[in-house]
Amino acid sequence: MVGTETSQFDNNPITPIRQYPITMSNPTTNILVLADYLPDSGWGGGVIIRSLLENIPNDVTLSWTTFSVERNQKNSKVNNINILPFKPRYIRGQGKFKLIRKLDSLLFASDLNQIIKKNNIQLLWIICGVTYNELYRLSVLSTQLTIPFHITVHDDPIVELESTKKEEGKVLFQTLLSNAKSVDVISNRMRDSYKTQYNINAIVITRGIPSNFPTNSLRDSTSINVLMGGYGNVPSPWPLPLIEAMELMQNDQPSFLHLFDSKLSKWKNEYTIIYENMPEAAFNQVLKTIDIGYACDDLNPARLAFAQLSLPTKIITYIGAGIPFVYHGPQDSTVGDLLKQYEAGIIVSTNDSKQLYDAFYKLRTNYEYYQQQCLLALQNQFAAKIVQYRFYNYILNNS
Known part of the structure; x- marks a missing residue:
């Protein structure tokens, strides 16, 4: 049928x-x-x-x-x-x-x-x-x-x-x-x-992703909200490139970073929100307000095996909610393979905060295209x- x-x-x-x-x-x-x-x-x-x-x-x-x-x-x-x-x-x-x-x-x-x-x-x-x-x-x-x-x-x-x-x-x-x-x-x-x-x-x-999964229907056009929906097990200089990229975005309009990693609590401020563990239903409510997703993996050439075998679940969550994302990790990765099929996000494979900012900016200014790619990936694969x-x-x- x-x-x-x-x-x-x-x-x-x-x-x-x-x-x-x-x-x-x-x-x-x-x-x-x-x-x-x-x-x-x-x-x-x-x-x-x-x-x-x-x-x-x-x-x-x-x-x-x-x-x-x-x-x-x-x-x-x-x-x-x-x-x-x-x-x-x-x-x-x-x-x-x-x-x-x-x-x-x-x-x-x-x-x-x-x-x-x-x-x-x-x-x-x-x-x-x-x-x-x-x-x-x-x-x-x-x-x-x-x-x-x-x-x-x-x-x-x-x-x-x-x-x-x-x-x-x-x-x-x-x-x-x-x-x-x-x-x-x-x-x-x-x-x-x-x-x-x-x-x-x-x-x-x-x-x-179920058919009734929440989308980012509560986005606020007066601000930009970026979410890292999980942990960031990446060594220094991270998260500094992400923090600096968010500071650059403040020059465009108010920009908020939403994090679920208590190890990053020292970065908490007016524009960086650190959440405690919460039920999935509460997390899904946060998803409704998010413009851009963020995920990261280790860029050290000696530690690429994880990114080359495992696919971050948060990436699929972003796709399911219609949230274009920046993947801050190696091009040669499972996420890289996915983005060759569906351009639902952008990869940044350096710790240059300006390149991260440019990726966020590109997603914002071509939002409908990237969101449509999320839909195609969801429909065909997830x-x-x-x-x-x-x-x-x-x-x-x-x-």
Whole structure:
């Protein structure tokens, strides 16, 4: 069945997109999610997962558990998802010696298998962490599970590991990926890299934007509002280039920088607003007032791997809200690939504040064009219906 939707940014019909069936498989499949956070928490990857939970197929029953006994005991249900009372046992002194770590991981796997059996779980959905201990435990778990499992990778754990752990980490990660029934990753580059490095086939899954997602409909024409919707894990001289670029914009009209990174509190002033953590609903209200998005990655040539594999979720959020953005990061990156398809933003690959200002200025003076590019990207790649169908069809039918 084909239907017509209305653009979030104007009242003109957009290209019809397929209306996917809500029934994906038969009979009902019981899926257990294993993550280090609960369904209502976690930025970045957590936002992606929540977008996949908004329209669970009718023939899928989803439950959730974490590595934390405390989290599992505090909650019986979150966002209408049952939290299983998993109480993994641990050996005293865990993580200090290889033998203890191995025994501890085997014990964890045994306890999880009991929960799986007790709750008639048919598929385990693992959200991959990035620490060495998580990777080790999941690698051992992958050899002990009594049911198939799917794994989601948002940030490459090998990139995140300290140099002394990388080689062993690759072996652990290879074991985990090879034992998985199916794998999803955050970008085309990560998919292609894993095919080359680990000889596994993966599907690309990003955040899906629902049709009722808020747009920046409350923009104020008398000022410019720039948002960095997350953390900026970038070394010096950042954030100085951004701060200086915002000061240059003050010469044009009042310009406000909205930040969600408490590490930047020393920059707080009349024009730089630092927010505390807030629920997504409150964050979405802020989105309605924003003119331009901002995201950054490390420009150091020795540390480009992260930007070349991971796609910042905030970029998809900006696109979903119709907010053109400046990406302050390497041209050779997943964001660079995206902007070759849809010119929804501008890349600045130096720490020159004047170049950042020029990028902001170009977006402001060609706003309708860049906003239309956001719409095209949303419609063709990030619409929730497309992403959700692709994901559930893949994990339920892939063998």
